[in-house]
Amino acid sequence: MKYWVIIGEGGGYEEVKKVKATESRKEEVNKDPKALDRRVILQDDITFSIGRDGSRKLYLKGVPEEAPDLFLLWGHYNEQQEGINDCLIAMGAKSVNPIEGKRIVCSKLKTAAVLGQAGIPQPKTMLVDQGTDPDMIEKELGIPVVVKPSDGAQGDGVQLLKTREELDDYLKSLPERLNGVILAQEYIASSRGRDIRVYVIDHKYMASGMRQAGDAEEFRSNVHKGGSVKLYPIDEATQKMCEKVSELCGLRLCGIDLLITEDGYVVGEVNCTPGMSVIDTNSDMFRTTMQGLILNTLKQ
Numbered sequence: 001m002k003y004w005v006i007i008g009e010g011g012g013y014e015e016v017k018k019v020k021a022t023e024s025r026k027e028e029v030n031k032d033p034k035a036l037d038r039r040v041i042l043q044d045d046i047t048f049s050i051g052r053d054g055s056r057k058l059y060l061k062g063v064p065e066e067a068p069d070l071f072l073l074w075g076h077y078n079e080q081q082e083g084i085n086d087c088l089i090a091m092g093a094k095s096v097n098p099i100e101g102k103r104i105v106c107s108k109l110k111t112a113a114v115l116g117q118a119g120i121p122q123p124k125t126m127l128v129d130q131g132t133d134p135d136m137i138e139k140e141l142g143i144p145v146v147v148k149p150s151d152g153a154q155g156d157g158v159q160l161l162k163t164r165e166e167l168d169d170y171l172k173s174l175p176e177r178l179n180g181v182i183l184a185q186e187y188i189a190s191s192r193g194r195d196i197r198v199y200v201i202d203h204k205y206m207a208s209g210m211r212q213a214g215d216a217e218e219f220r221s222n223v224h225k226g227g228s229v230k231l232y233p234i235d236e237a238t239q240k241m242c243e244k245v246s247e248l249c250g251l252r253l254c255g256i257d258l259l260i261t262e263d264g265y266v267v268g269e270v271n272c273t274p275g276m277s278v279i280d281t282n283s284d285m286f287r288t289t290m291q292g293l294i295l296n297t298l299k300q
Contacts, residue, residue: 001037002068003294006084008043008075010153011273039068043075048087056087067091070297072253073099074273076153077106096297101250102272109150109181111249111270118248120241121266123186123259130174132184134167141186143167150181153271155222160187188266191259195221195268196232198239198256199279200246202293205239206286208232209278211257229277234258238265245270252293 041060049057058065067088073081073095085099104110112125124141126132137145147170148158161167174182193213199206210232211221221227234242242256245267255274258265279286 001070001298002066003038004068004071005038005040006043006046006071006073006075006081007040008073008078008081011075043073043080043084046084048084050087054090056090058087058091067093070094070096070294072096073102077102077272094297094300096293097253097272098250101252101254104249105251105254105270105272107150107181108148108152108183108269112183114248115245115267115270118244120245120248121264123188123266123268125186126184128171128182128184129178130171130176132171134164134171137167137184138164141184144187144189146185146187148183148185150183153273155220158220160219188259188261188268190261191268192219193221194260196234196258196260196265197229197274197278198234198242198258199274199276200242200251200254200256201289202252202296203243203246204289205243206289207279208234223275223277231278234265241265241267252297 045061047059047062049059051057058067071088071093073085075081077099081102082099085095089095104114109125109127112122115122123146126137126140128137128147143164144160144162145167146158146160149156152158159170161170193216195211196208197211198208208231209229211223211227211229213219213221213227218227223229238258242258245256246252246254249270251270251272253272255271257268257271259268281287
């Protein structure tokens with residue numbers, strides 16, 4: 001059974017690229033002790049064509065290639081990833097993590113709508129642009145307030161505006177025609193610099209860890225921003241909520257970030273390519289869980 005892990009930007013692309021460039025370590029990257037014919041492939045090494053009759057031809061580094069039995073797209077969602085997904089599906093392959101789910105969570109605005117419709121607790125969120133009345137933002141969300149791009153990842157573009165003056169200046173700095181969507185979000189002060197990353201695989205709770213910002217002045221807890229993480233168990237009710245979130249978003253492999261409030265947890269973000277720093281990916285438990293996910297994918 002052929003299984004491809006396709007690495008794009010935001011999924012460790014540069015690190016894998018360096019390893020694959022070293023021939024002596026190539027087998028280390030592709031090795032899988034469960035006897036799957038697993039290959040780690042860079043997204044940029046894949047191209048394809050669509051014929052007049054709709055037929056597909058797949059190429060790997062310019063060489064014709066048969067589609068795998070199943071694949072996992074790992075990295076930020078983009079149009080290139082969507083095209084590769086459609087090509088492989090058309091050629092009979094199955095996706096471990098459905099592109100429909102990645103399409104939802106790549107938009108924080110869409111994610112908020114999906115979770116809100118189901119009554120999942122989350123911070124109050126507003127769509128904003130240069131013309132949004134700052135009085136309305138202050139009334140609805142309060143100050144300080146968090147602003148972020150809807151399609152951002154790894155904490156990039158997320159800012160904490162601490163005063164009304166900072167909010168006014170931020171709105172004025174936005175271009176009249178935005179390339180993307182900007183959100184303003186209620187600031188959860190009790191969770192400043194920390195959150196809980198929850199891993200859900202095949203809609204089942206796997207593990208969770210407390211993420212802590214590395215700098216006392218930093219309100220973002222992302223490991224990519226210098227934060228640390230350690231195992232942190234959560235109660236069964238919260239586990240069930242996270243499992244429901246994965247089902248609502250259509251992701252069978254995801255990371256869910258919980259913010260800490262005085263009344264419990266609220267969902268901050270959902271990630272389709274979560275860093276696995278909490279999980280021992282060499283453990284029998286993780287490998288067995290992933291094996292089950294793969295087998296269940298093939299049954300569908």
